[in-house]
Amino acid sequence: MPHFVVQARTHNECIDKIITKYGKDAKVLLERTVQKGGMFGWRSHEEIEMTGIYGDRPVGSNSLETTKRQILAAAGKVMPANSVSVHPEAAGQQSQISAANVSMQAILKEIAGLSGAVHSLNEKVDESISGSAAINSAKRENNNHPSIQKLEDDLFNNEFCPSFARMILDRARREFPLNELDDYEDVQKRVIQWIGEKISVYEEPEQPVQGKKKPRVIVLLGPPGVGKTTTLVKLATLYGDLGGEQDGLLDWRKRVRMITLDRYRIGAEYQLEKYGEWMNIPISVAEDHDGLKKLLSLYHQDVDFILIDTIGRSPRNYMELGEMKAILDACPAKTEFHLCVQASTKTGDLRDILKQFGIFKYKSVIITKLDETDKAGNVISVLAEENKSVSFITTGQTVPSDIERATVIRLLINLEGFAVDRENYPSGNAGV
Numbered sequence: 001m002p003h004f005v006v007q008a009r010t011h012n013e014c015i016d017k018i019i020t021k022y023g024k025d026a027k028v029l030l031e032r033t034v035q036k037g038g039m040f041g042w043r044s045h046e047e048i049e050m051t052g053i054y055g056d057r058p059v060g061s062n063s064l065e066t067t068k069r070q071i072l073a074a075a076g077k078v079m080p081a082n083s084v085s086v087h088p089e090a091a092g093q094q095s096q097i098s099a100a101n102v103s104m105q106a107i108l109k110e111i112a113g114l115s116g117a118v119h120s121l122n123e124k125v126d127e128s129i130s131g132s133a134a135i136n137s138a139k140r141e142n143n144n145h146p147s148i149q150k151l152e153d154d155l156f157n158n159e160f161c162p163s164f165a166r167m168i169l170d171r172a173r174r175e176f177p178l179n180e181l182d183d184y185e186d187v188q189k190r191v192i193q194w195i196g197e198k199i200s201v202y203e204e205p206e207q208p209v210q211g212k213k214k215p216r217v218i219v220l221l222g223p224p225g226v227g228k229t230t231t232l233v234k235l236a237t238l239y240g241d242l243g244g245e246q247d248g249l250l251d252w253r254k255r256v257r258m259i260t261l262d263r264y265r266i267g268a269e270y271q272l273e274k275y276g277e278w279m280n281i282p283i284s285v286a287e288d289h290d291g292l293k294k295l296l297s298l299y300h301q302d303v304d305f306i307l308i309d310t311i312g313r314s315p316r317n318y319m320e321l322g323e324m325k326a327i328l329d330a331c332p333a334k335t336e337f338h339l340c341v342q343a344s345t346k347t348g349d350l351r352d353i354l355k356q357f358g359i360f361k362y363k364s365v366i367i368t369k370l371d372e373t374d375k376a377g378n379v380i381s382v383l384a385e386e387n388k389s390v391s392f393i394t395t396g397q398t399v400p401s402d403i404e405r406a407t408v409i410r411l412l413i414n415l416e417g418f419a420v421d422r423e424n425y426p427s428g429n430a431g432v
């Protein structure tokens with residue numbers, strides 16, 4: 001169903017315009033005030049903006065749902081519940097469109113319910129409409145410059161979520177004068193920097209010096225099969241090697257201990273044991289909270305890194321997540337929890353995973369299996385939306401080599417069709 005956005009100085013003027021232009025069956029869904037004109041807010045004035053639908057198709061629940069989402073996508077944000085009611089003074093004209101409004105109240109309520117946070121709106125919009133719909137609505141407002149369209153395609157092909165893509169497209173429209181839009185290469189260079197600005201890299205705490213500091217305790221969380229155990233072993237060698245480089249006398253194997261909570265998954269303990277044997281690192285199994293506490297205090301004086309592998313829990317199984325949380329409460333306050341997510345996970349699922357594992361207050365995310373996809377827009381968008389940093393990236397099944405410390409450029413170069421200018425990134429951040 002088609003929709004309109006109409007602006008006027010007063011509420012009544014707005015309604016007049018709507019009736020004249022879209023007929024008396026038009027339905028107002030959202031009303032808000034907007035600032036118009038002036039420079040830097042000086043001599044600007046407020047106007048009323050109404051968004052709604054018109055046309056004579058029956059309003060079935062499905063079409064309402066679709067329309068609502070289209071409008072939300074187009075409006076870019078949702079008004080608080082009290083700002084969408086129609087002004088009582090306009091009762092005369094309003095009566096012509098109020099019947100429809102009554103039937104819209106339920107929807108408005110629902111919309112207001114969705115508006116708790118901007119990102120939760122983005123989520124609803126993203127989940128419910130096809131990936132390109134939100135981008136398409138941005139496109140309609142645009143002057144349809146070929147560079148904007150190409151940019152839209154590039155963002156879409158890299159699986160950026162619609163709200164992230166929209167944010168970039170809006171910025172491009174705002175910041176590039178027409179003549180600059182003509183040089184797509186230049187546009188792309190600037191855009192890749194904007195995307196880079198949205199990636200946050202985990203800052204590791206200072207590395208412990210043997211015998212002088214408390215050990216770093218690192219826990220890997222995540223759904224089953226994402227590569228937690230494999231990553232844990234890669235980290236064990238990476239951290240162990242740090243000591244070897246700093247002090248030739250130090251046997252790095254003495255610096256690291258691995259603990260697993262994953263004894264219930266058939267073969268899981270065995271898998272880690274095999275690695276442990278190969279690396280000459282003993283593996284311990286903690287079965288409950290007290291068992292883990294004992295192991296942690298046992299290793300406390302001796303080692304610099306305690307790495308804990310966990311049970312692969314479905315993010316939807318709150319009971320199991322709760323049980324695991326109870327065991328992991330044995331960890332000291334400064335424990336670093338990292339959530340492992342597979343690079344190819346769909347944005348909606350990523351959001352679920354990030355949220356459900358939130359009870360562990362994880363500090364950062366490890367992106368696993370980046371070798372299996374050439375799209376990184378999904379992870380970049382969701383991490384930015386959820387304000388999460390990324391600590392490591394894993395790039396293959398080979399232990400211990402297929403792991404890298406996360407860097408902005410490493411994620412950017414994984415974007416298809418974007419040329420990354422390496423000179424824009426400090427060498428310390430290149431990491432590749």
Ligand SMILES: Nc1nc2c(ncn2[C@@H]2O[C@H](COP(=O)(O)OP(=O)(O)O)[C@@H](O)[C@H]2O)c(=O)[nH]1
Nearest residue numbers: 224225226227228229230312369394395396397
């Ligand atoms: N392609 C690829 N496969 C990986 C990577 N990391 C782990 N795997 C594989 O993913 C599968 C599950 O790994 P595992 O560590 O047991 O996952 P867990 O259940 O989360 O502990 C194994 O076959 C691993 O070899 C990676 O970075 N890239």
Ligand SMILES: [Mg+2]
Nearest residue numbers: 228229262268
């Ligand atoms: Mg495992």
